[in-house]
Amino acid sequence: MRSKIVSREHLNELGMDFGLIDFAKTQVPERNFGANVHGNLFEALVGAIYLDKGYKRTQNFISRRVIEPYVDIEKLEGKVISYKSILIEWCQKNKKTFNYHTYEDTGVNEIRHFSVKLSIDDRILAKARATSKKKAEEKASKRAFFALQDKISTQ
Numbered sequence: 001m002r003s004k005i006v007s008r009e010h011l012n013e014l015g016m017d018f019g020l021i022d023f024a025k026t027q028v029p030e031r032n033f034g035a036n037v038h039g040n041l042f043e044a045l046v047g048a049i050y051l052d053k054g055y056k057r058t059q060n061f062i063s064r065r066v067i068e069p070y071v072d073i074e075k076l077e078g079k080v081i082s083y084k085s086i087l088i089e090w091c092q093k094n095k096k097t098f099n100y101h102t103y104e105d106t107g108v109n110e111i112r113h114f115s116v117k118l119s120i121d122d123r124i125l126a127k128a129r130a131t132s133k134k135k136a137e138e139k140a141s142k143r144a145f146f147a148l149q150d151k152i153s154t155q
Helices: 008-018 037-053 055-070 073-077 083-093 133-147
Strands: 098-105 113-120 123-130
Touching: 008 037, 008 055, 037 055, 083 098, 083 133, 098 133, 113 133, 123 133
Parallel strands: none
Antiparallel strands: 098 113, 113 123
């Protein structure tokens, strides 16, 4: 559950909900902000509270101002953060071998891509392509998850 609460996506949502971008003083144009600026600002806020007020006050802030009003535990419980971890767990539990064969895809684009072939018990189950190895593996895992969803339980 902790990993779902502090996921990058959720931290970005919290940063947006708090409207922290309005308090950021910078000469950098907004179009140059990274995709995770809202989550980064939220993390900076929590860190500043901790440094100024200590652990107990930070814990109270998180409980009262973040968890209670913004975190829907039931919604988060059903949310999948990593298809790769679910798939690996399922393979280990069911004594299945798995392998992510990752290779650089030169393609026609100037942007570097990576391709992945995911095999379970020496059978290629899914392929994917993305701009990073991690993203390609997650994409392939998601495809394999849906191919095997009748066998895999997310509980």
